[in-house]
Amino acid sequence: MKSATLAILRCPFCGGRLELVESSFHRIDADSGEIADAILGCHCCVFPVVAGIPVMHLDPAAVAAREAIEAGRPEHAARGMFALDDEAQAARFEEMAASPAATFRDLVDALGPAFEGGYFLYRFSDPTYVVADAVVRAVAGTVLREGGRAIDVCGGLGHLTRSLLDLSSPAPVLADLSFAKLWLARRFTAPGCEPVCCDGNAPLPFAKDAFGLVVCSDAFHYI
Structure with missing residues (x-):
């Protein structure tokens, strides 16, 4: 997530500005300055950034992802947001995602039949x-x-x-x-x-x- 995106984000509940919670676990790309994994907070809520994507809601998966980021386990946060509950399936997807040769179809298939991807x-x-x-x-x-x-x-x-x-x-x-x-x-x-x-x-x-x-x-x- 670019810093310019953080500048336009607002809390969907209070409308307040969001800031990087620097006291919590976070990863920022040293070259681009983009936020990879982190916690964003206002005066009423905290939200996770998972794999560079800010998650601006409080559904159970998002709450679990936030807790995983806070615990310094961004890979578990990503698994939860991808709904990869099966260990073997998660490992296959992560291996595929790490390959620059992986295609769109490869990754859609790796997400499993529950993912609406074929259409x-x-x-x-x-x-x-x-x-x-x-x-x-x-x-x-x-x-x-x-x-x-x-x-x-x-x-x-x-x-x-x-x-x-x-x-x-x-x-x-x-x-x-x-x-x-x-x-x-x-x-x-x-x-x-x-x-x-x-x-x-x-x-x-x-x-x-x-x-x-x-x-x-x-x-x-x-x-």
């Missing part, structure tokens, strides 16, 4: 995506002509976020409740986006003036 293997050729891509590019090209950041709310695996990469400045934010989808999007579908794990049914965890364009496609029935 997204063919998303770029889906007629509903083709139409949405054209609309998003046209609207974003006009609205963000003078600059501004876009956010893709409930953006899933980031297919439309990819459409915004060349139009949003700074890089677009991809917001979704599924940690696994965000992680895959950042690696494969929309590299360069800023993923944030949050609940679209709650107040979004961002400053009010953070975005020049908000996109939500194929997800209104979820929120």
